Amino acid sequence: MGWALSLLIEFIIMNTQTEESRPSRLHSVISNAADRLAGSVFILPTVLALLFLSLFPLIASLYVSLAKFDIAPGGFKLTFVGWDNYKKLLVGSEGTHFLGKFAPGTPLTWIVFGGVVIALAIFLARYLLNARVSIGGLIGRVLLALGSGALTWMLVHTLWNGGRLGTASVTLVYVFVGIFFQYILGLSLAMLTVQNLPGRRFFRVVFLLPMMITPVGVAYMFRMLTDTSKGPFTPIWQALGLVDFSWVNNAWGARTAILIADVWQWTPFMFIVLVAALESQSIEPLEAATVDGANSWQIFQHITWPAILPVSMTLILIRLIEAFKIVDLPNVMTNGGPGTATQSLTFHAYINWRALDIGASAAVAYMLLFLVTFFAMIFVNLIRQRTVETL
């Protein structure tokens, strides 16, 4: 693959770019040539590495998602089919699997949907009445409103009244419920272990353990633990009279089990980064605030929280991106069941992939990419910027 050549090309771009790059505040004192090149030297290896291994898969799988994959003598054959794979997902035979089974609306459906539409309209109107309206900002916000409206429409029609969640909605449930609990737990545990308590190092190492187990291993472990007839909690199930009840047959029961495993596994990620952030806080402002008589809630609100906010935002963004790719837990614990109730998007792509429908699998993966990009853009442009920059 003549990647060496494309690396060279990229080197040319980077060189033309870094002529304009300059150290932001130190630039008056920097004079020699090596230092002027420092900007490229620091970032170039990373950009090259990412281009080498990321750009090709991205473009290749986009092409595959627009094609039909067939085993042919001596390898495989791709036939270009246009939007067929996407059409099948959105309006065709895979529609109920991907988007869910839509139920007729109830009053609650219309109340919730109407509320969200009004909120989005207010959001857009407030931006338009603002003095600084830019085309890019407007397009972004309109897309946000349309996207959120469509997602709400999907959720209100599949969540109750006999509707069934599709893999897209199930993934959203995993992502948002999971991240919420992981962050809250991670932050609380981090705050507890930065206190000067004997034995805190022991707790820190113990709290890290779940993250160190290979995800497939965690999945099999939880499959053992959640077994209602042979798992360790059998006596509890029996005492509750649930011994014949299998949570695997209950959609929300199965989803809850997967969420518990997910929170168990990924809270340590939030925990350890927040510990490092709390530890690298300088202590003088805390002392000054105590001397001035601030209580611990005020100290948290005005000193600690702003200090850990940037790291928190990064953490949530990274987990957001990673959580969308959840596959091991549903695959091993419930095999996606009951029905398709616990299947995530990656699992959906994996099922198509196992059936050698590689094109459909790539289309699901690209839909996932759109969803993640949608939420990550909202997060970075609206939430992260607003919270981090207003400090």
Add this chain to the structure above:
Amino acid sequence: MKRWFQSKSINTPSPVGAALSYLMLGFWAFLIIFPLYWLLVTSFKISSQVTEGPFYLPFVDFKPSLDAWKYILVGDLSRDTLRNLSNTVIVAPISALIALALGGTAAYALVRFEYRPRVGAILTFIGCVVLSIIVINLGVAWQIALAVSAAAFIILLQTIGRRFKRALGNNDIAFWMISQRMLPPVAVVIPIYILFQRLHLLDTYAALIITYVTSNLPIVIWLMRDYISTIPIELEECASIDGASRYRIFWSIVLPLAVPGLVATFLFVLVFTWNEYLLALFLSSAKVQTLPLTIVAQNATRGPQYWNMSVLILIMIVPVIVIAIVLERYITRGLLIGAVKG
């Protein structure tokens, strides 16, 4: 009475606070240790003891057996286990260190330098890449296709590319980098497999290390960016006035101060690569298989062999725990304290 609620210093909780803290810490520690205890117990069971219902205490409930441990460590599976363990031990730390080195410098660059990549140049570049892929698919030899598209790129860059003056900023670069992780591995494995097949690197350490480094770089960059931006710029300005070069500033001021962040990030990347499954499944066939593959292989036709899995999982986490215990002390308070005072 009052002293029970009063804390001695800013960071030491009051006695009541300490008791409550221990209660909560203990509760969560139990939630974490119990599943691991269950793994440990299961690793000493034989298959009938797992399938016949819960047994909790070895020697009391059931007679422990070393069968699974023997099978994995000295028996039939021992050659595979040891080979895969040594592969994991080689691949994971090397990938983590390279990712940390590349990502750390890039994160520093994104915090302290200003980049203005022009939209025109990027679009021309992507256009030429797409063009060359299409042309290659149509059957043109890739050498010719790449040479032509490279020439086209340079010409277009000098002509059309210059007209789009709009430039992106550092945040856009960072977002581009993290977006590299958004595609699920299921979609990425086949192109990556084909790529390494063409490079004749399948089933080599190089393939695994290159893949792991690039897939973890975005995480390193994002985490390190936040740590580095908390380092006061005044230190760097002082050093720069004293005549230190950019590289020296990075090496002797920024790196030492970023140690807590570096350690935490290293631990993550190490753990992610140590445990990675899907990419390893595709990129290794026999020689460089890693341990997660051995674990999944225990899900045989007779159902999951939980006892063997438990042994393997325990074997896998011991080295990481040792590293975590060693490194934990570096994630400590106060590395920044006093740095600014002088």
